[in-house]
Amino acid sequence: MALDLAMAEIEMEVEEDSDFGELKQRMGPGLTFVINAQPYLNAVPMPLGLEATCLKAATHYPTLFDHFQRELRDLLQQLQHKSLIPDWRQTQSWMLLKDLATSAQHRAIARTTAVPKSSYGVLGLQLHKVRAIQSRIDDFSHHMSQLLRIERDAELEFTQEELNAIPTPIPTPDEQSSPSKPTEFLVSHSQAEQELCDTICNLTAVSTSTGLGGMHLVLFRVDGNHRLPPTNLSPGDMVCVRICDSRGAGATSCMQGFVNNLGDDGCSITVALESRHGDPTFSKLFAKNVRIDRIQGLADSLTYERNCEALMMLQKKGLQKKNSSISVVSTIFGDQEDIAWLEDHNLVDWAEAELNGLLDTEFYDKSQQRAIALGLNKKRPVLIIQGPPGTGKTGVLKELISLVVKQGERVLVTAPTNAAVDNMVDKLSDIGANIVRVGNPARISPTVASKSLVEIVNSRLADFKSEFERKKSDLRKDLSHCLRDDSLAAGIRQLLKQLGKSMKKKERETVRDILSSAQVVLSTNIGAADPMIRCLNPFDLVVIDEAAQAIEPSCWIPILLGKRCILAGDQCQLAPVILSRKALEGGLRVSFLERASALHEGVLATKLTIQYRMNDAIASWASKEMYNGLLKSSATVASHLLSDSPWVKPTWITQCPLLLLDTRMPYGSLSVGCEEQLDPAGTGSYYNDGEADIVVQHVFALIYAGVRPASIVVQSPYVAQVQLLRDRLEEIPIATGVEVATIDSFQGREADAVIISMVRSNNLGAVGFLGDSRRMNVAITRARKHVAIVCDSSTICHNTFLARLLRHIRYFGRVKHVEPGGSGGYGLSMNPMLPSVS
Incomplete structure (x- = not known):
């Protein structure tokens, strides 16, 4: 770090264009300095036997600053001795360092170097036990900091590639014959664990209004009021807005903003931009084509710094006497012997609290009552609530928070996304708090x-x-x-x-x-680092919803602000999206909820075990594959069917909870037109024309049987197929109201009938990320009464997990061989010979 600054000094002596300006912007006291120093420290191996000392010094600002000052002085003196600079004391780098050393923030930080008492004497643990816990915290913080840096580098690289990408125009047959219809642009990008469709081009700004906080809300539409292409953009996402040239490439500097909403008509997107009085770029948005690119989470410096700061706070203050969350920290990083000692000395308690009439047990099953009773125990530092699909997790959290507030406690509620936080706000708005x-x-x-x-x-x-x-x-x-x-x-x-x-x-x-x-404060995990929240008195309880979708460092931000915590979610559904393979393999994708569930022989966790959404034929597959057979169906939904609705005709389709529409014929041939196709736009996505036709036929069959379009959802894991299905269904007036979505975007929601187009059909048996069990769990369990899977069984059965799914459908549902372009009816053909699965 000092060498970079010294080398930039030499470059300034030789040429005007040097990296010194960029290095100067990165210099700052306290946390900024420590974060920027980490890559340089990680590049040097730690001496054997001194790892714990080195880890502590690596995050101690006064120590780092003193070493940096000495190193920079020695380097500058060497440069002066070689006549490369005239006077080292007059160099810009040394003057910058002195300005930093005399700043008020530096002096304030340097004064606060005394180390308060640790949990030794607070929780009563022996000193060697406390040191062992601190060592685990140090190792964890150091490892996670490295993974965050690796992932941030990957996200910065990906974001830069996206911003620099030149879209490929994709003319459809209609567009070729209709010059009035605009060309759609799709941006090419790599495909990771899921498709990242984060760019929308060829937009036009049509209006502006003022939103909360004085932000400019700018409404963008695709030329000709056509639908937006499939996108992973959602409200709250940080985006870059730029004017684009005729090729769709960005032609101006980035205007940073946030997605405010996506229009219900599917043709518009509203972005909130900061007020820019007199900015010519802002005014030109209304006369040019515009592109919007998503900025990945850790690519945002504030998000990255707050994650790093949480790890540093955990390392420095986790076991300090004044830390309100000391019991949580000791529980997570202590071993089994530590937990037993704390329990024996009545410092923690894992039992259920007495409800004593607080809860109307008529409305809650035994597993829900247990979760609420455990959450009310004030001596329980950590509770993990695993809520499989349809088990009423949100309702349990609502009741739990309501009871806690009535007992006079203050609660901080967070979630990894703004949408999840707003959902909790909506649910809690009627509890009277x-x-x-x-x-x-x-x-x-x-x-x-x-x-x-x-x-x-x-x-x-x-x-x-x-x-x-x-x-x-x-x-x-x-x-x-x-x-x-x-x-x-x-x-x-x-x-x-x-x-x-x-x-x-x-x-x-x-x-x-x-x-x-x-009584209840709500924010995102990252938002909980806001000084307005951090300066408040410690919360009695911290609740993190959808915790399985958050990386662990972000969860420590709110946890360190409370005395105890409850994390709710389901590690068997979608996990955090990690771009870097190295960070993924290093464990960054393992959520706090998943890790804590496995600690101390599972004493920290409880599971909701009765689902109130799905027909049992659907739920039993999820129970067996994902939840060790523990998920049971409520009698109220176990046998419900589409035909139970008075307006739905009792046909073989509406009386079938599980249906496989197989494009592979009984004797091995594939239905014509049902081969997978690679998106010619270069997105890496796949589509399947034949499957799209079959999906449309099945939608017809459901609607003609009386199923309301709004009760039908069509899903596919591939964005190219989603776009194709939307285009096909848009042409059919009676299908208005049928939703088409990617599997990932539909998590947390449900519908009476779900149709899934699997797309993949090839001789190699390649299924891509269809083989992700958590993604398929989400896809199947969105349905209440009916699931129809459209696929090539020969390809899909090369994956043993998916083969078991098809075998389950054969045993508990119906299998039909289908071809695209039929009348919508299905012949009663024989079941396919599915591969045997052990």
Whole structure:
């Protein structure tokens, strides 16, 4: 790090264009300095036997700064001795270091070097036990910091590739014959664990309005009001907005914003951009073609720094006496002997709390009652609630939070995404508690905006702001009349300045009062690092929903702000998306929920075991494959069918909960047109024309039987197939209301009938990421009454997991051989000979 700065100094002596400016921007006291130092420290092997000391020094700012200062001084003196620089004391790098050393922030950090007492004497553990726990924390923090850096590098590289990508125009037959229809652009990118469709091109800005926090909400549409291409973009995602040239490549600097919403018509997207008065680029958005690119999570410096800071806080303060979450930290990083000691000395307790009439047991099954009772135990530092599909996880969390609040406790509720947080806000809005949603106004759903901190502050300060604006207007009028009197004008300007300060002070006080009095505060995991939340008194309980979708470092941000924590989710459904193979194999994809569930012989976890969504023919497959046979079906749904609805005709299809529509004929031939095709746009995605036709036929059959289109969902793991299916169904008026989505985007939702197009059909038996058991678990368990899978059984059965799925359908449902382009009816052909699976 010092060498880079010294080398940049030499370059400045030789040429004007050097890296010094970039290095200068990266320099800063405290956390910024420590984070930037990590790649250099990790490149040097630690001395044997001194690993623990080195790990502690690697995150200790005063130590790092002193070493850096000595190293830079020695290097600059060597350069002066070689006559490469005139006077090392007058170099910009040394002057930058001195400015840093004299800054108020540096002095404040340097003074706070005393190490408070650790849990030795607090929890009563012996000193060698505390040191062993601290060593595990150090190892974990160091390892995770390395993985975060590796993943961030991968995300930065991917984001840069996406921003620089030139789209490929894909003319359809209709477009070739219709010059009025615009060319659709698809951006080529690599395919990782899932398809990353993060770019939309050929957009036009059509209107703008003002949203929460003064953000500009700009509505973009595809030329000609055609549908947006399949995309993984969702509300709250950070994006880069740029004007693009005729090829679709970015032609201006990036305007950073957030996706506000995707239009219900599928043709528009609204992006929240910061107010840019007088910015010519902003005004030109309304006269040019525009492209929108998603910015990956860790590619955002704030997200990365907050994850790193959480690990540093865990390492430095996890076992300190004043840390409110010390029991959580000791539980997660202690061994079995430590946990037994804490339990024997009544410092932790794993038993269920007495409900004593607090809960109406009529509305909750035994597993739900157990989860609520465990969550109410104030001596239980950690509770993991695994909620398989349809088991009522969100309802359990709602009841648990409601009871905790009634007992006078304060709760912090977080989730990895804004959508998940807003869902919790919506669920908690009727429990009678004082709840506040903290976060960027542009990333908060309009349906819960009334609970946002910005809206509450504006409401409370409405009269004050009105009076403020009146006084400011009067002072400005007075100022315009006395510009010639310098002393009087100066006095009025001073009054205006004081008025502005009073407004800011009032806003700070109001924010503090609102958050301090809130019974439930909600934010994303990353948002919980906001100073407004961190400066509050410790929360009695931290609840993290959808925790299986969050990387572990992000979970420590809210956990360190509370006395105990509850994490809810399902590690058998979709996991965090990790781009770097090295970070993936290093364990970054393993969530806190998954890791904690396996600790201490499973004492930290409980599982909801009765599902209230699916017909048992569907649920029994998920139970056997994913949940060790523990997931049972409620009698209220175990046998329900599409034909149970009074408006649905009782046909063989509506009375069938599981259906395989096989494109492979009984004697081995594949139906014509049912081969997989690689997307010619170079996206790496696949589509299957024949399967799309069969899906449309099955949608017809369901609708003609009386199933409402809004009750039908079509899924595919491939975005190219999703686009093809949307185009086909758009042409059919009676199919209006049928939703088409990727499997990943439909997690957390459900429908009466689900049709899944598997797409893959090849001689090699390659199934791609269809073989991800968690993804298929999500796909199948979205259905309440009917699942239809369209696939080539010969290809799919090369994967043993998928082969077991098809065998389950054969035993508990129906199998039909189908061909595209038929009348919509299916012949009663024989079941295929599926491969035997052990």
